[in-house]
């Protein structure tokens with residue numbers, strides 16, 4: 343094979359003209375004579391006397407992602423290697439943990455300890471990382487570009503491994519299923535959330551059954567047994583999709599401002615649902631809608647099935663259409679009263695208990711995706727030179743990174759502490775005691791995330807706003823991070839909720 347041929351550096355140096363042009367990158371020798379005219383960076387880049395026939399490693403990594411050299415069309419340019427040398431540089435290590443400082447949470451970093459994560463969590467993390475890197479990441483990157491929903495083959499593979507069920511967290515729904523490591527608690531669920539978000543594609547990530555993560559819990563916790571027995575297996579097997587349909591054009595975080603109505607038929611057997619829902623994740627392809635409705639007794643949650651009177655239209659947002667974000671209309675939709683989730687008029691309790699879990703999932707994802715940025719920035723500032731020195735040598739750049747790391751570490755550690763409470767509290771206790779802390783954590787993590795996105799753009803400069811090349815992840819994150827600050831409750835609303843929850847527990851007689 344060509345790649346096994348060896349050349350001395352002196353031999354390579356002789357190929358330094360436009361008609362005969364070789365370069366060395368990380369000890370590999372490339373013939374770019376014909377490629378130079380197709381090169382996106384122009385032919386002239388290769389003709390510089392420091393590049394033609396020379397070692398262009400530093401110049402290359404200042405301008406390209408490592409993955410460029412892994413593309414088959416460019417691998418073909420390789421003639422061989424420099425005699426006695428071995429390639430040293432690596433990019434994304436599929437299936438492996440990153441060795442870049444702070445790119446992994448401390449429990450996954452060499453030599454650190456954790457009171458929370460045990461052997462079973464580590465086993466699961468390894469298995470999910472392989473699943474994400476080998477199956478989900480390639481699909482995520484492709485679907486982000488074409489805007490199609492996640493491939494059914496990915497959904498099916500996840501179903502075979504019972505991943506859709508495990509992503510719902512611990513509970514009776516896991517009974518009888520074969521789990522990837524046999525046991526399951528909220529830390530296992532945290533592992534799932536944090537590994538999935540590493541696919542680095544926000545719209546796709548939401549398209550990958552996020553609707554189920556927020557739309558199915560009301561069914562699991564409050565659905566009638568017969569309804570559960572029908573719907574839950576269909577969703578877990580990846581054959582059908584469910585979404586949460588609460589927000590409307592009239593009201594988002596203000597659940598009491600909702601205007602979709604459900605009225606009973608004269609015989610009391612059906613609800614008739616009318617109204618619309620907006621920004622509904624996965625709504626475009628959902629078969630089931632967990633809908634918040636105004637009813638005679640107040641606010642009620644009802645499972646509506648796709649059918650006569652249900653229409654969904656895609657909404658174009660700043661992230662990709664892979665999420666299936668929809669405007670949903672209900673026009674005299676008849677729904678059996680057996681589809682009521684929880685008590686009639688008790689919908690606010692159903693929603694509030696659901697919001698806690700939804701917000702916690704979002705905190706898991708936010709904490710982990712901030713690390714993707716840290717890893718990208720750490721690499722960038724070491725391989726990119728400005729003013730004749732690596733960016734890492736500039737104090738102002740290091741100061742930004744210090745803030746990024748401190749923010750991300752604080753979010754992760756607070757998250758782990760709340761997750762520990764969840765493992766030890768009943769669902770009801772969680773609803774009572776954790777609504778406030780989770781509201782604060784979500785507000786805090788998304789504010790941290792947005793600041794980290796701004797700092798990363800500053801470090802990457804123009805590449806931070808360019809959709810291809812070295813800053814691709816940064817541009818994507820910066821463009822999509824506002825979703826985190828809105829979905830599941832806007833930051834200001836959550837901040838106030840947290841304080842109001844604290845005030846509920848304020849002793850009447852306490853004085854300074």
Ligand code: HEM
Pocket residue numbers: 365372374381382383384387388393398401402405406407410411416419810811812
């Ligand atoms: C086998 C070696 C090389 C291959 C396969 C290659 C390939 C590419 C590709 C695919 C791009 C488009 C941007 C991207 O996807 O990242 C690009 C951009 C570019 N390349 Fe190369 N390149 C090589 C070597 C070099 C070298 C040695 C230089 C010299 C300094 C260079 C300078 C540039 C420049 C200036 C750009 C534009 C960067 C930008 O727009 O930010 N390339 N190259």
